[in-house]
Structures are given as structure tokens and as C-alpha cells.
Amino acid sequence: MTSRSSYLLLAGAALVAAAAGALWFASAPQRLDAALVEDMPTGDAARGEMVFWAAGCASCHAESGATGDDRLVLAGGTRFETPFGTFVAPNISQHSDDGIGAWSAEDLANAMMRGVSPEGRHYYPAFPYASYARMQVEDVADLYAFMQSLPAVEGIAAPGDVGFPFNVRRGIGLWKRLFLDDQPAVALDDASQQVLRGQYLVEAMGHCGECHTPRNALGALDASQWLAGAAPLEVEGRPVPNISPGEDGIGGWSEDEIVALLESGFTPEFDSVGGTMAAVVRNLAELPADDREAIAAYLKAIPAHPNGY
Incomplete structure (x- = not known):
């Protein structure tokens, strides 16, 4: 191999490595600004109940067709068939191991508004954080206060079924770069x-x-x-x-x-x-x-x- 060929090979490898590094950086989970979550107020459970209903938490995480207090049993399990795979709503009850009972208010805010788990992994956007990104952090604090009053439920929901390449969660970071936006969906002039x-x-x-x-x-x-x-x-x-x-x-x-x-x-x-x-x-x-x-x-x-x- 000539010195020129060796140089070109090394230069190409360096470009590939640089591109891979840039993609890895760009796809990293992005949490909420630290100052924003540090200023989160202590939530109010009564207001949080209204957030719970407005956000439709029971629709996905309670048993289908549940009525009465069963709407507050958030064991998950609902399946969502999409062109990208099958997703299953997780247990978001107050169970410390099987649900989200060990989460902080900050964890809930990052999950809902940035689609990032406490462990720093991307959630799939079947969880509607692309909409929740427009929420006020104070409302998440209120929701957190209300959810702490709900029952703990044992059991981990069945896993989803997502094939390649969509099972590479790191790629969701690039999707977020393109589409995660906390600005209004429509512009309204002089709205009341x-x-x-x-x-x-x-x-x-x-x-x-x-x-x-x-x-x-x-x-x-x-x-x-x-x-x-x-x-x-x-x-x-x-x-x-x-x-x-x-x-x-x-x-x-x-x-x-x-x-x-x-x-x-x-x-x-x-x-x-x-x-x-x-x-x-x-x-x-x-x-x-x-x-x-x-x-x-x-x-x-x-x-x-x-x-x-």
C-alpha cells in the first residue's frame, strides 16, 4: 500500500469516527434544564388530580374499561399496535420496584416533558411526551403529588415488540432533535x-x-x-x-x-x-x-x- 493510500484510508477512518461521535453526542438523552427542576414547587394533590384527568393517565395505564376507583389502579398492560412495533403501557403505580414509586418529582418531569427515564434512557414516543413537552413544570409537580396518593400495584407489564432499527433507542435522540418542541402547535393571534x-x-x-x-x-x-x-x-x-x-x-x-x-x-x-x-x-x-x-x-x-x- 502506498503512503498516499494509507493516508486516505486513515483520513476516511477518522471521518467515520468523527461522524459516529457526532451522532452519538446528538442522540444523547437531554434532560430538563437543571435550574427549572430545582425551582419546582411542592405540588398540590387536589390540583394534581385535575392534571391526572386532563393528561389521560388512566386511559393508557389503567385496565381497559375500568370504572370507579379501578381507574386509579395504574398497572399498565395496554398494547398499542403501530407501524413501528407494538408498545405496552408500563406500570406507573406507586409500587417502588414494579412501578414508579421510587421516582422523584424531577424524574416524572423529565419522563413527561423530555421522554427520558431516571436511568437516562430514551422513552419511545408512543408515550406522548412530544405533547407533554408543552406542559408547565408546576403542573407536573401537582400531578406527582396526586399520584403519590394512589395505590401501589405489583406486576411488571409485558414487554413490547419492536424490531430493528426501531429497537435502537439511541436513534430516538435524533428523532427528538427533529421533532421534540415545547412551542405551541398553532399560532393564535390576539387569543383570549x-x-x-x-x-x-x-x-x-x-x-x-x-x-x-x-x-x-x-x-x-x-x-x-x-x-x-x-x-x-x-x-x-x-x-x-x-x-x-x-x-x-x-x-x-x-x-x-x-x-x-x-x-x-x-x-x-x-x-x-x-x-x-x-x-x-x-x-x-x-x-x-x-x-x-x-x-x-x-x-x-x-x-x-x-x-x-
Whole structure:
């Protein structure tokens, strides 16, 4: 091998090593700013209960169809079939070994708002931290206080089934670099306080876009079609409805009719919602009426879109 060939080989190897190092650095889990979590207040459990219902924790982590106090038994186990694999909701009860009973408030905030485990691993975005990233850390502190009052449940949920390359969790760090954003999904000019409250409930805590917005090829929400409906959920076999305020969506609904659905599950046509939306309605019915009214005001204030499916 000539000296020139050796030089080129070494230079190529150095470039590959440099690129690999850059990717490793770029894909590293990023926690919340230390100053932000250091200033986390002591949470209020009563407010935290409202966060619990708004964030839909029971919908994924309690047994499907649970009622009454069973909605607070957060043993996990719900399966989610996606194009990227099958994900299973974990036990998030207060069990110190099988659940999250040993977590700190900071651990919960990093999990919800950055998708990072206490051990420093990426969570898959089947956990809707891409929406929770818009939450206020004070609300996470309140949620933490409420969850500490819930029962500890033994048992670790079954593992998911995710194939290559999606089982390489480090790659999720690159996905986050592209798509994890704590800014609002839509820009609202001169919005009232009511509409802004609705925006927070829908875009952050309620994570409505996770089901009602189409996704791109990498599984991220397409904000240009915000709440325009999406392809069928595997568990239900039908498209997720368009809830933007256009002809294809809920443009013909009044705010009062939206509020009524969020509380009772009945549409203006006297039909009733089913499937996963029935669980969402059960959660939202626990909120103050003002919050359901804020959600309705927001849904009437956002841009209208044709169906996204």
C-alpha cells in the first residue's frame, strides 16, 4: 500500500469516527434544564388530580374499561399496535420496584416533558411526551403529588415488540432533535385567556393531536394538518375524526355542542362516541366546566383543514 493510500484510508477512518461521535453526542438523552427542576414547587394533590384527568393517565395505564376507583389502579398492560412495533403501557403505580414509586418529582418531569427515564434512557414516543413537552413544570409537580396518593400495584407489564432499527433507542435522540418542541402547535393571534387555556389543555395535557393529527413517515405529527383527522387506529379500524372547525370537521358544531360531547359523549346528532374516545370523555367529564368550555373555544379558533386521512 502506498503512503498516499494509507493516508486516505486513515483520513476516511477518522471521518467515520468523527461522524459516529457526532451522532452519538446528538442522540444523547437531554434532560430538563437543571435550574427549572430545582425551582419546582411542592405540588398540590387536589390540583394534581385535575392534571391526572386532563393528561389521560388512566386511559393508557389503567385496565381497559375500568370504572370507579379501578381507574386509579395504574398497572399498565395496554398494547398499542403501530407501524413501528407494538408498545405496552408500563406500570406507573406507586409500587417502588414494579412501578414508579421510587421516582422523584424531577424524574416524572423529565419522563413527561423530555421522554427520558431516571436511568437516562430514551422513552419511545408512543408515550406522548412530544405533547407533554408543552406542559408547565408546576403542573407536573401537582400531578406527582396526586399520584403519590394512589395505590401501589405489583406486576411488571409485558414487554413490547419492536424490531430493528426501531429497537435502537439511541436513534430516538435524533428523532427528538427533529421533532421534540415545547412551542405551541398553532399560532393564535390576539387569543383570549379562555382560548389560551383551551390551547394548553388540547395541545399539551390532553395531547389530542396524538390521535387526531396525521403523521409523517417518521411518525411525527404533521402540524400543517393540525387536528385534521388521521388514519385508522389499529385498535378501532376506522379513521380518527377531523376536529378542526371546517366542513370536514366540526365546523357545524356550536361551542355548546362541543362542551356537551366532552361531558356526556353525545354528538349533536344524538350519536355517542365509542372506543378510545369514550375513555377520553370520562376523563374530561372530571374537569371543571370552565376547562371544557375553554377546549371548545380553542377548537373553534384554530385553522380549518380538509380530512387528513
